[in-house]
Amino acid sequence: MWSHTFNKRVALGILTFACAASSLAYVPDDRWSTTTSGSTGNYGDPATLAWSLVPDGTRIPGEENSNLINYLDDLFNVSANSTDLTNRPWFSLVEESFTRWSDLSGLTFVYEPNDTGSSLETSSGVLGTRGDIRIGGAYLDGTNGTLAYAYLPDIGDLVVDTGETTFYSNSSNNYLQLRNVLMHEIGHALGLLHVESSSESLLMEPTINLSIDGPQLDEIRGIQGLYGDAYEKSNNGLGNGSYLRATDLGQLVSGGDLAIGTDATGGQTVLATESDFVSISESTDYDYYSFTIDAASLVDLTLTPLGGVFSQAVEGGAESAFDANSRNDLQLALYDTDGTTLLKLANETGLGGVEQLSNLELSSAGTYYARVSGSTSSMQLYELQLSAAALVLAETGDFNGDGLVDLADYTVWRNSLGDAGANLAADGNYDNLVNAADYAIWKNQFGSAASTGVVVGTTNVPESSSLVLLGIAALAITHTRLRRTTNRLD
Template identity: 35%
Template sequence: MGRSCGFVSIGLAGLVALCAAFASGFDHADGPTASVVAAHVCPVGAAEVGAFRGAARVHQCAHGAKHGCALFAPGTSPEYMEAIYQEIAEATQGDLARFNAEGSSWSFSPGSTPTLTYSFPPDGTFIPAAFSSDMAGTNTIHQTLDSLYASAGGRATWKQIFRDMFDRWSEITGIQYTEVPDNGAAWSSTNYQVHGQIRIAMRPMDGPSGVLAFNYYPNATQGLRGNMILDSAEQWNFAWLDYRFLRNTIAHEHGHGLGLAHICPVREEKLMEPIISFAYDGPQLDDIRGAQHIYGDRFEPNERLEDAAQLGTIGFGQEVIIEEVSIHSMSDIDFYRFVVPPEGRVTIVVEPVGTTYEQGAPNSNGSCPTSGSNFNAKTVGNLQFSLRNSVGNVLAAVAENGFGEPESLVQFEVPFAGTYHIRVSVAAMNGVVQMYRMRVRVDGPDAEACVGDLNGDGVVNAQDLGIMLSHWGTSNAVADLNGDGVVNAQDLAELLSRWGHCQ
């Protein structure tokens, strides 16, 4: 069998009980303060371990287990969990390559749009057992979900939930997903002309609760890569928070299908934590960083001038904002192309994005430790950028600030109308995957400069004050408003006098 990752739930009854118990306390706008609780383990002597490159996971199961990971309901005995994982380890022993971010990913032709197909095998397709106590059976995904969603729009509704999940991963990675017909070929078939590269099936596993789903990693046996199996005994039409139970489950599972493993500790912050939660919807910051470490962002490949991502024509008073993009290594470069009208003045702000959160590897028995090390995703790379003309010649280079701070070019008067390029990279890096947000604004020749707007967002506010204070006593050209060669009280007074201006 191929390498897989299991997902286990307490079932609908447990969900309803937990939701009722937590209904009185919300500290999230869209979910309860607590999650559906389960424990994550790997088999004895085969704990999931990882070399963390920033927060992009490079994981494997130690000591040759080679199978992935699983979740169990609260109260499940350690003996049962160990037995199940031992069975999975034995079923997959010797079959798989070692998992890492480079080796366990989908491969795409250089320069092409990355594309994956998926399909739902017809009911009756035989789905083998994944391990000795697992139950082989026939696929029932259409019958089961059609029945569960009969009063909520039927097949169109549940298929849309899957489409939405794939669309979200597409926004993050640039991978394009297409549903194709499935002729019911054997579950391990490699004939992708008659079914998807990823196949999604449903059959009985262990009854309500217990095992919820499996997903194979991209380095599984050919024909099983990325395949997902859901337990038909679960109540997949649980409608709370727009079917978040199903949506977060399949988004988590396809995260494994892309090559991501679990991350600890459990803080209800990350989709790939080993405990399902309703506190978020789909992939979060760490999940996005992990996926972009493997595949890049949605504009890839844009490392060369000729492959620059197109921003189009930006007219006077218009602004383009690019989000959820990243520099994933020291050698990574992002080029963007845009067109400026005559006498345009260009403002560009490249701002690092990230928060500080805990991360760490599971314990030796696979459970999550109660704490991890703090990781600041905002200070991985020291961003820099340059504005270039149509053939790539540098007009302005911006690298004034340090890690965690934005870089800005404010109202730069371009020499003539036409095509220009922005080249984003890092001057230094202490990990991988620095996410960033970029704003590009074009103003006309009569626009006045917004003195004190150090980050170019169009208003003098607390962010600008923070930038100034971080450069206090230096000769930083951006924060030295009066040009006397030092950032001091005179510059602060100038900034405060313009507080709230330029909106």
């Protein structure tokens, strides 16, 4: 753990939002309201921001003029022979720091190659002129002091201490020290303040921690609470709030499963390679997912709220336990292939409760739709899991599911005759009772292939065979009833 500290120019933000912090864990300031791409909408809505690197000589209020580009060129032994900064070896590290936040949220970042060099803090972004978030650097206090600071929205400018040469020149883990500083300060520029935790390592703590790489789970909760999850920027920024724009989970095969949001199951620690995080940020936020089955299936869906339990506090405050698993009362719905016919709704539990739709019989192949929603305007990460098993369509008469309607299926019917709600494999008409009506279904399909209806042989059931089978059925009924009577006497 390094003792370097991060500073922010808008220090009052911590005091202003101290009360909100105790109920959110992450500490939010206001989100961006307007950028070079226009209005950003409301909390949980996606947003696009441009970023730029200010030319050396740009005024930084209260500091020396910016010398960041020359500083980074010297740090990476660059002989500047082009004005195109994207060719510099250090540029990718800056870009990756923005991209990581984008991968985890509804944010989209666009590099603005132009910057007129107007003073930081006082100049808003202008398309084709300068970015919304502008990055400069100056000597602040040298080695082992302040690493950088940033302004909160709607300013968002960022200043790096160019006196920290030894620290920033460390190339370990793809220049983790430089990237973590940039990602921390970008977090401020997006609207996140400092948070402290004695039980976890978080990016937005006021001291740098090199055991992590980028935003951790609580910071992901924070950024998605402000700008939504990554799927909110799908469909040209319209998100997945309707079945027509549902996020496609793919094909759900028998014996297989699908899931989304699984990277949030591992506690607060998030690896740099993980990006599967989804959430409900507002009571008006609906997440639709589609999945396809190619045959009749028995489907299970499980919705689990996530976020973890950990100790947290605003900077300088007293820590307390925080349960991020129980922020919103989530609901789970399944819709038919038309996207609007509700098949089943799960809303049985409260805050932090798991919702399940179990043993749903989907008798037709096609694309179905699951919807996740919340009852309050509270940020909640979650995982949605789906699994499927083959569903034998009893109405075909294929009671044992081997693809043929033959005497083996009659045996299944005979052995379960009279069962109600127990062994219903031979319940051909789905009335929760195995009886003569189900025998009639088997008889009518005898000799066919259940999946295609193709006749096996030249005839279905010969008349003489039918009579014999009916006789057997009558005996079976009598025998079954006697046996069941005997069982009752036992």
